[in-house]
Amino acid sequence: MVCLARILDASSPLTPLFSHHNSRYHCKNVKSNVRWRLMSSSDPDASMYASSSSIDADLAGKNAAGFCIIEGPETVQDFDKMDIQEIQDNIRSRRNKIFLHMEEVRRLRIQQRIKSAELGISSDEQDNELPNFPSFIPFLPPLSSANLKQYYATCFSLISGIILFGGLLAPTLELKLGIGGTSYADFISSMHLPMQLSDVDPIVASFSGGAVGVISALMVVEINNVKQQEHKRCKYCLGTGYLACARCASTGAIVLIDPVASANGGNQPLSSPKTERCSNCSGAGKVMCPTCLCTGMAMASEHDPRIDPFD
Amino acid sequence: MSAALIWVVSPNSQLSSGLSLGSLETEEKRGCNRLSNIVSGKKDVVSSVVANPSGNLAISSEQLVYDVVLKQAALVKEQMRSRLEVEDVEVKPDVVLPGTLGLLNEAYDRCGEVCAEYAKTFYLGTLLMTPERRKAIWAIYVWCRRTDELVDGPNASHITPKALDRWESRLEDLYNGRPFDMLDAALSDTVSKFPVDIQPFKDMIDGMRMDLRKSRYQNFDELYLYCYYVAGTVGLMSVPIMGIAPESNAPTESVYNAALGLGIANQLTNILRDVGEDARRGRVYLPQDELAQAGLSDEDIFALKVTDKWRFFMKKQIKRARTFFDQAEEGVTQLSSASRWPVWASLLLYRQILDEIEANDYNNFTKRAYVSKPKKIVALPIAYAKSLVPPSSRNLVSN
Numbered sequence: 029m030v031c032l033a034r035i036l037d038a039s040s041p042l043t044p045l046f047s048h049h050n051s052r053y054h055c056k057n058v059k060s061n062v063r064w065r066l067m068s069s070s071d072p073d074a075s076m077y078a079s080s081s082s083i084d085a086d087l088a089g090k091n092a093a094g095f096c097i098i099e100g101p102e103t104v105q106d107f108d109k110m111d112i113q114e115i116q117d118n119i120r121s122r123r124n125k126i127f128l129h130m131e132e133v134r135r136l137r138i139q140q141r142i143k144s145a146e147l148g149i150s151s152d153e154q155d156n157e158l159p160n161f162p163s164f165i166p167f168l169p170p171l172s173s174a175n176l177k178q179y180y181a182t183c184f185s186l187i188s189g190i191i192l193f194g195g196l197l198a199p200t201l202e203l204k205l206g207i208g209g210t211s212y213a214d215f216i217s218s219m220h221l222p223m224q225l226s227d228v229d230p231i232v233a234s235f236s237g238g239a240v241g242v243i244s245a246l247m248v249v250e251i252n253n254v255k256q257q258e259h260k261r262c263k264y265c266l267g268t269g270y271l272a273c274a275r276c277a278s279t280g281a282i283v284l285i286d287p288v289a290s291a292n293g294g295n296q297p298l299s300s301p302k303t304e305r306c307s308n309c310s311g312a313g314k315v316m317c318p319t320c321l322c323t324g325m326a327m328a329s330e331h332d333p334r335i336d337p338f339d
Numbered sequence: 340m341s342a343a344l345i346w347v348v349s350p351n352s353q354l355s356s357g358l359s360l361g362s363l364e365t366e367e368k369r370g371c372n373r374l375s376n377i378v379s380g381k382k383d384v385v386s387s388v389v390a391n392p393s394g395n396l397a398i399s400s401e402q403l404v405y406d407v408v409l410k411q412a413a414l415v416k417e418q419m420r421s422r423l424e425v426e427d428v429e430v431k432p433d434v435v436l437p438g439t440l441g442l443l444n445e446a447y448d449r450c451g452e453v454c455a456e457y458a459k460t461f462y463l464g465t466l467l468m469t470p471e472r473r474k475a476i477w478a479i480y481v482w483c484r485r486t487d488e489l490v491d492g493p494n495a496s497h498i499t500p501k502a503l504d505r506w507e508s509r510l511e512d513l514y515n516g517r518p519f520d521m522l523d524a525a526l527s528d529t530v531s532k533f534p535v536d537i538q539p540f541k542d543m544i545d546g547m548r549m550d551l552r553k554s555r556y557q558n559f560d561e562l563y564l565y566c567y568y569v570a571g572t573v574g575l576m577s578v579p580i581m582g583i584a585p586e587s588n589a590p591t592e593s594v595y596n597a598a599l600g601l602g603i604a605n606q607l608t609n610i611l612r613d614v615g616e617d618a619r620r621g622r623v624y625l626p627q628d629e630l631a632q633a634g635l636s637d638e639d640i641f642a643l644k645v646t647d648k649w650r651f652f653m654k655k656q657i658k659r660a661r662t663f664f665d666q667a668e669e670g671v672t673q674l675s676s677a678s679r680w681p682v683w684a685s686l687l688l689y690r691q692i693l694d695e696i697e698a699n700d701y702n703n704f705t706k707r708a709y710v711s712k713p714k715k716i717v718a719l720p721i722a723y724a725k726s727l728v729p730p731s732s733r734n735l736v737s738n
Contacts (some may be wrong), residue, residue, distance in 0.1 A: 097497045098489075098505040263456045264449070264485070264522065271520035274527075274568065277442050315520045318506075319488055327493045 088260040130330075260327075262320035269322040269335035270314035276306035280313040312337040379499045400564035404571060408599055411536055411575050412591040418534045450477035457484060460688065460715065467681040475533055475580045478525040483543065483573060485522065500548065507544050510537070534579045539572035546572070555621045555637075557616035563603065563627050570606035574598030581678040589673045595669040597670035601686060604663035608692050611656055615643055625656070643704040653701040657693050664690050672728050679726035679729035687718045687725075 105117065171179065216226040261267035272278035281303035288298065305311040314337055318323050323332035454477045455462040461480070466475045487499050489506060509519045514537050518524040529535070546568025556562040578598045584589065610617075610624040617624055618640050630636060633652035664686065671682050688710055695708035710718075 096505055097494065097502045098502045098509070100505055260569060263453050271522060272442060274518040274520055274524035317494060319485060321494055
């Protein structure tokens with residue numbers, strides 16, 4: 029645990045960025061590192077943990093205040109002053125930090141479970157177990173691992189029932205009791221369809237019928253799947269994570285409208301208008317969707333990766 | 340004469356506003372008369388001048404809000420006058436690139452999709468409007484919803500005052516014709532076509548700032564201000580879109596006031612419907628002093644149990660909400676003819692939610708009061724019949 033804090037601490041010199049713009053952020057960053065170290069080295073009991081975590085959350089919130097979730101034209105430009113190597117180092121150190129933070133969250137959750145079990149507090153989130161998820165097939169009850177066995181049983185019995193019926197029951201009824209179908213030829217002639225249709229091979233017929241059934245079933249499942257995924261999509265950006273930039277109309281370029289002197293030009297035709305990179309979106313043509321924060325999900329969590337604008 | 344716009348909001352959102360037109364039937368020139376009409380309509384309301392804890396005499400929320408209403412009406416008159424007299428000075432815009440018109444239409448379509456997704460009944464109501472008004476209302480809805488989701492949505496834990504300041508500067512930019520993204524562009528186009536003022540939008544952002552700090556309201560005055568910020572503003576935003584009937588003689592202020600009243604009524608209805616849900620999130624949107632008067636406290640609310648004291652308290656609250664609806668109703672007729680039907684429909688539907696709360700035996704803790712589909716369908720022809728009533732062509736007299 030202590031080494032984790034040391035790694036965190038070691039990576040902090042690589043982030044001079046925020047100190048350019050907000051020196052308070054840097055100081056608070058150091059403070060939060062110190063707090064992590066304290067937390068990790070001592071064995072926290074429940075109350076101390078609770079208080080320090082809430083203060084930590086506050087600090088984290090204040091740290092984040094230097095970094096605003098609503099994008100302005102200058103948020104990407106902020107990083108403009110660094111060179112390529114610095115940017116790569118910064119990206120690497122931050123990804124490292126994310127990795128370590130996720131690990132710390134996992135360990136803290138374990139502690140939380142232990143503590144709440146000790147204190148008898150029942151935890152609301154049981155999301156470690158496999159949750160109920162709705163069935164892809166419409167009108168069917170939600171699935172879970174317990175339910176799955178029932179699904180198997182129902183499916184198997186239906187299939188065997190149909191096979192038995194088609195293979196044994198129907199011909200038997202026809203043979204023994206004279207009930208049961210007309211022959212295919214009689215059926216075709218009774219429907220006044222051309223007699224060539226009655227020459228269809230039974231194997232071919234059953235294969236085609238089965239294939240049609242399977243294909244339409246798969247189609248229904250797929251459509252339902254799409255509906256569910258759409259449901260999870262952020263409705264504002266339709267899952268792309270970005271909205272079209274209004275300044276450049278998603279082209280990424282703004283046409284310069286400075287007047288051009290044509291007195292010297294004389295007979296020369298006007299050159300095509302010069303464009304410059306749109307400052308709003310930095311040339312990407314799209315800007316961050318503030319509802320889903322570029323995750324594209326309706327309910328964004330820290331696990332959802334942020335979509336890059338170049339995708 | 341304001342169009343009523345009903346905002347059917349998702350359960351988590353406190354943003355719900357209905358525009359209702361209710362014209363206060365008052366003398367034309369006496370502002371304070373109007374104010375006293377609002378005040379007299381509510382029994383428990385604090386007197387119009389309230390002493391705040393520091394001992395200074397503070398202006399009540401109603402007065403503050405009414406000042407905004409007067410300003411809005413005055414602005415509209417000035418805009419109308421200036422359009423007649425002076426040529427609009429062309430602000431040099433960015434060069435419009437080919438293909439932006441398509442982008443704008445796409446933006447409006449996206450707004451419509453968002454509206455249909457999150458507020459189905461409201462969306463159906465907008466289908467009763469003319470296409471231009473429909474698009475404008477969608478654009479406003481999406482902006483309001485995005486603003487609300489900043490403090491109430493999935494990423495609300497990351498919101499900071501700085502983020503709200505940035506949001507406000509984006510609003511100002513879009514009013515100056517420089518929208519940030521495509522959804523802002525839709526609103527920017529709307530405010531260029533209709534004379535909508537920026538103040539209600541800014542007030543809504545202020546309401547969000549307030550919501551970050553506050554989770555309790557000491558008296559109805561504070562609650563009224565909150566309701567104005569999140570719902571009354573929507574009423575004021577929608578009046579220019581719905582339009583006042585040219586043949587109406589009611590004063591502009593009364594129309595705006597009625598719209599404000601409908602917004603407040605809708606928000607109060609929302610609050611009364613969602614008591615249980617808000618309690619589960621640790622919030623109480625009911626005036627603390629009135630709760631105390633009824634012998635109730637926050638613990639009683641968090642206990643989620645219906646008692647006789649609760650029923651008595653709820654009866655009074657519902658009565659007050661109905662008063663606001665009545666005031667709004669009195670003026671729906673002053674709107675333009677094409678807008679009256681959707682406004683009436685939304686007013687009637689939202690009003691029925693109060694009836695549903697009563698039918699649930701005032702159990703707004705565990706039961707969600709909602710108007711069933713058949714009742715919604717029945718409301719449509721009734722609203723249509725009411726919309727046929729023409730606006731008054733003589734000054735209305737106060738009761």
